[in-house]
Amino acid sequence: MTASNVPADVRRFLLAVIESVPHLEALLLLRADSSRWWDSADLAARLYVDEPTASRLLSDLRDRGLVQHGSNGSWRFDAGDAERARIVDRLVEVYSRHVVEVAELIHSTSDRKAQRFADAFRWRKET
Numbered sequence: 001m002t003a004s005n006v007p008a009d010v011r012r013f014l015l016a017v018i019e020s021v022p023h024l025e026a027l028l029l030l031r032a033d034s035s036r037w038w039d040s041a042d043l044a045a046r047l048y049v050d051e052p053t054a055s056r057l058l059s060d061l062r063d064r065g066l067v068q069h070g071s072n073g074s075w076r077f078d079a080g081d082a083e084r085a086r087i088v089d090r091l092v093e094v095y096s097r098h099v100v101e102v103a104e105l106i107h108s109t110s111d112r113k114a115q116r117f118a119d120a121f122r123w124r125k126e127t
Helices: 008-017 021-032 040-047 051-063 082-097 099-120
Strands: 067-069 075-077
Touching: 008 082, 008 099, 021 040, 021 051, 021 075, 021 082, 021 099, 040 051, 051 067, 082 099
Parallel strands: none
Antiparallel strands: 067 075
């Protein structure tokens, strides 16, 4: 993957904020219709996941400051500020042209996190 495929600001955003491809897909779906309020069942149906998974994705995105939770239990895209909204807009553009590169970037961070977690439980021979 070349640096030109994923601009530095989008790369930083992905590495710092997006935990998995389903998180990215949920974010992009909500962003595509940012005036709509979604419930977890609607999101689950669109992403082909179960409702508890959709709820977790939405909660994670809220915790990262990317979606707003309404009083009626529904959700919508809200980047919080113009700079983050601009980066998400650029992410949409990059992802539409470089799906594989973006997915590989996301998976590479997930793999590293999983390996660090597994390493914490590795039995080491004491010397």
